[in-house]
Amino acid sequence: MTSTGTLLTARPQPGAFDAVMDIAARPPVVFVAGEGSWLTDSEGRRYLDFIQGWAVNTLGHSPRAILDVLARQAETLINCSPAFYNDQMIRLSDLLARHSGLHQVFLANSGAEANEGAIKLARRWGGKFRDGAYEIITMDHGFHGRTLATMSASFKPQWEQLYEPKVDGFVKVPLNDLSAVEAAVTPRTVAVMLEPIQGEAGVFEATDRFMRDLRMLTRDHDILLILDEIQTGIGRTGRLFGFEHAGTTPDIITLAKGLGGGVPLAALVAHRDVCCFEYGDQGGTFCGNPLMAAVGCAVIEAVTQPGFLARVVQAGEYLAHGLSELSRKHGCGEVRGRGLLRALDLRRDVAPAVADLARERGLLVNAPRADSLRFMPALTVTHEEIDQMLDVLDGVLGDVVRG
C-alpha cells in the first residue's frame, strides 16, 4: 500500500508494455504513486525524484493544493467550450498578465502548442505591421518542442535530417553572441526567440547582459523578443519568470511545465501591442479548459505566497553548493544553472550510466547530455531531501566515475 492507501499492482509481466508505443528507451519500472519528492513503483520501491516530470511538478507529486482544487473544480465545471468565457480561464489569464507585466493570455495544453502560438502570433504581427516579415532568429542548441514548426525552431543535431522538409523561416545563431544576432537581422526578421536557460541542451544560461542587449537590439530593429519560459517559468529559477533576472520585459513569453504543476496546461502571454490575432486565427478544443486553468491558479497562488521564492533560492544555492562539493571530490566540472534548475558537468560521457545506476539505487536524475546531469526537483524540496540525493549521487559517482 502507498501512504495514500492505493493498492499496488504486482511486478509487470513480460510483454506488459507492448501496447505502449515504443518511442523512448524506458526502463522496466512502472510508477504507480507519488507524494512530494517521492515516487513509488509497482513493486513498492520508493524513488527520490529530482526529475519531477521534467521540471513540471512545481509543488511535488499530488500536493494538497492541487488535489483540493481538482476535486472542487471537477464538481463545479470540467469543460464548457473555448468559444465561451469561463471563470477559471479569466482568473488565470488575469494572474499571468498581472504578474508578468504583459497584457493578454492564450491558454493551451503543452509547451510546443504555446510556442507554436507564439510563432504564429509573431508571423501575424509581421504580416500586418512589418511588410510580411516572418523569419525568427533562434539559438543554436535551443529547444522549443516537437511540433514541426517548433522542431524547426529548435536545434538538435539528431533532428537535422528528421521529418524533412522543415518549416521554413528559422535562422540559428550561437547563444550569448549579440553580434551574430545583429548580423542575422534582415528585413524579413520578425522576432528573436530563446530560452532564458537552455534546459534540454544541458542547462546553459543566456547571460543577463545578453538578455538586456537583446532587448535593446530588438527594440532598435522594431522586432519582437519572445522568451520560451516553458522550463524556466513559474519559480523554477527563483523568480516567478526567468526574464526578471535581467530586469527586462519581453514582448511574448510562453509557459507550460511548472504552470500546471503536473496537469497539461500552457500559456502564451503577450504585450497588448502584439495581440493581433483575428477571429479564427488561433484556438484549440481544450484551450482555457476550466479544470486545468483552476489548477494553474492554485500553482501561481502557491508560488507567489510570501517567502516561497526565497526558499527556492535558498534550496537552489544549497543544491548548487552540495553539487560543487561532489564535483571537487569526484573530479567533475562546473555546476550550471539557477534556482532549482541545475546541471553538473561530469567531464566524461558517463551521465546516462550515472542516471541508470542512480535509479537502481532509488534516485531519479536526468542526463540531458552524455556528460551532464540535470536536477529539477519539486520547488518544495527540503534540504534533507537534497542531502539524501547528494548522498546517493556521491556513491554512484564513486562507482561510475572512478569506475
Ligand SMILES: Cc1ncc(COP(=O)(O)O)c(C=O)c1O
Ligand atoms: C524550453 C522548452 N520549450 C518547449 C518545450 C516543449 O514542451 P512540451 O513538451 O510541453 O510540448 C520544452 C520541453 O521540454 C522545453 O523545455
